Amino acid sequence: MLPQSRTACISLSRSFSTSCRVLSHIGREPIKFSTDVTLTRTPKALTIKGPKGTTSVPLHPFVQLDMATPNTLSVAVEDAKIKQQRQMWGTTRTLISNAITGMTEGFTVPLYLVGVGYRAALENQGETPILRMKLGHSHFINIEVPSHIKLEVPSPTKVVLSCTDKHLLGLFAAQVRAWRKPEVYKGKGVFIGNEQIRLKSVKKK
Numbered sequence: 001m002l003p004q005s006r007t008a009c010i011s012l013s014r015s016f017s018t019s020c021r022v023l024s025h026i027g028r029e030p031i032k033f034s035t036d037v038t039l040t041r042t043p044k045a046l047t048i049k050g051p052k053g054t055t056s057v058p059l060h061p062f063v064q065l066d067m068a069t070p071n072t073l074s075v076a077v078e079d080a081k082i083k084q085q086r087q088m089w090g091t092t093r094t095l096i097s098n099a100i101t102g103m104t105e106g107f108t109v110p111l112y113l114v115g116v117g118y119r120a121a122l123e124n125q126g127e128t129p130i131l132r133m134k135l136g137h138s139h140f141i142n143i144e145v146p147s148h149i150k151l152e153v154p155s156p157t158k159v160v161l162s163c164t165d166k167h168l169l170g171l172f173a174a175q176v177r178a179w180r181k182p183e184v185y186k187g188k189g190v191f192i193g194n195e196q197i198r199l200k201s202v203k204k205k
Helices: 004-021 083-104 166-177
Strands: 038-041 045-050 053-058 063-066 072-077 107-114 119-125 128-134 141-144 150-155 158-163 189-192
Touching: 045 083, 053 083, 063 083, 072 083, 083 166, 107 166, 119 150, 128 150, 158 166, 166 189
Parallel strands: none
Antiparallel strands: 038 045, 045 053, 063 072, 107 158, 107 189, 119 128, 128 141, 150 158
């Protein structure tokens, strides 16, 4: 038999955790956007039109959008107690927010080539830009730059990627990084943004 005070504490903790599970701290935050952005809701998607183009975000039937306040979008779901709806609440809000940012400002990420002799250059072969890199291999690494990626090489050891889609930008950055991932002994490799690694000390015999 548990003491009454302990039973009350257990009951309180259970009710508190249950109430927290039906909330989405990310999903409930309203999204503010500028006047040059147009949002159009269809049964299956939200179309975002801005200065940099047009894109759409797929929507589940249970997602609810409210634009009662000017230049502000609120995202909700029909029943937050349902696991799938609760999971997609914050995810949908993040996807919409990223799409609005992409159509207004775009996304940019720098890549840094760290290593002796590492360098990069942008070349044009026909209509397809080629990122040509020297990364310690016996040959150059040539990567075709997709049409949705804008690439600049301000210095031989720095590459700047820009895109209106944050997901596609991350995929291409990871593709470039995969050719020479940062290693933990000499700290050489392709670093994305402010990426840092903890160097390991070499054991001396």
